Amino acid sequence: MTVIGYNLVRQSNSHHKDSYSPQTDELSYNIIGNNARFVLLVLIMDNNQVVVKEEGKVKVRFVTNDPNIRVTEIAFGVPERIGRLGLSELVNHLRSEEDTTQHKPFDFLINGQFIRTTLDKHIKKAGLKEEDTITIEYVEAVTEPKREQENQHDDWIASVDGGSLVGLALTGGYDFGARIVDCSANTLITAVGHQAAIKSVAWTKAAKRSHLAFLTASLDQTIRYWHADADAKTVQPMCIFKAHQGSVESVASNPDGTRFASGGYDNKLRLWDLQNLPQPQPQQQPNKKSRKNGAIASSTNILEPSIITESLSTLEKHSQPITTIDWPTQFQLISGGMDKSIRLWDLETMSDTQTMMASTALHVVSYSIDSGLIASGHADHTIRLWDPRIRDGKFNIGSLLSHKNWVTSISWKPGSSTQLLSASHDGTVKLWDTRSKVPLxxxxxxxxxxxxxxxLSNPTDSSNPYIISGGADTKLKIYNN
Structure with missing residues (x-):
């Protein structure tokens, strides 16, 4: 006995039939009325005879928080073997979108978990009863960006920061330089001065194009602080911070840009002040364009950055190199490292208040202000989710598995408590929703x-930010719809 197809029968005054394909999980409706009754007919081949079997229904109610896509919340029956695409087509017809080119893809959740199988399998796995009315939340599905732009660098791109408010990306890499790139992939400014690869970059002020400030941390064991004007296309190194005794792997600014933290291969987490810094001093430099007659070359004033050798504080709890830092709130700092630990620091007492241990070394931690969760990326290809508010010690509340190599970068979507980006040595960038086990x-x-x-903030549509990524192919990629 073999199932060869389905028919979705709309039983109403017009006795209209619509087709359903199990291969594509697609439904085709022409008319849906309030009094329509749907029955799924399973077509079965038995001894070369087609046998029609009526399939069961599940009573559901569709709800959404988005008023622009809201449909009736009256409960009605749907085929129990319907899947995500079939539900999406159903909602589009309930929205009276007769023009199929205007149909939107939707995602569906039951009790906060995305539907990724047929409805009956999801209900069974969730321990629900098919006899009950099932409330299904729906949201507009997130689709892969259609547009791609790129900016060619001279070497590997090790770090990107899209946290400016004016659509400017900051990058740093193995060509020893940092760049400011606009959302059209144009390089506006290049900052040079480090004697080795830049491992980490961070904006400290990025609300106005004409008043920008940022940090670069390097394999040369220093951090540099810069001022820039994207309109005038000028950049000035303001200060060099020298105290680490190894490569500086990560740097992060506090929310108001008055302090920053750095960590690296000396296992030390250092805090630095960005207020009341000594100003750069003019230094006489001979002008390279000397006269042909051998006259003494003229000189120009070049501002030399000041040098700071003592940090505000040094926090020494990590037993191996610090690879990642996040400073999400004024009074809490998060660090992670090759010792497999995630440490939360109270900056009033300068002590680590919480330690969460992973099974493998960390490459990145990222804190979500909206959900209170921490996401970490590891060498075992795994993204782990942590809830530091849990008091029984079981902080690791879940894992996201799809990458095929080291997870190198994670970034929560601004304003979202569930969506995050990840990047990996497998050459991919993935968008996740923590309510699903598979990437969007x-x-x-x-x-x-x-x-x-x-x-990367979108100056013309704050609700639709760009995605940026960089790596060993020396290209900064900018994606949007």
């Missing part, structure tokens, strides 16, 4: 390891 989509545009990813 995977971007496979890089040709080598991806080392960093982030969200």
């Amino acid at each position: 989509f995977t971007i496979e545009k890089h040709t080598d390891k991806v080392l960093s990813c982030d969200w």
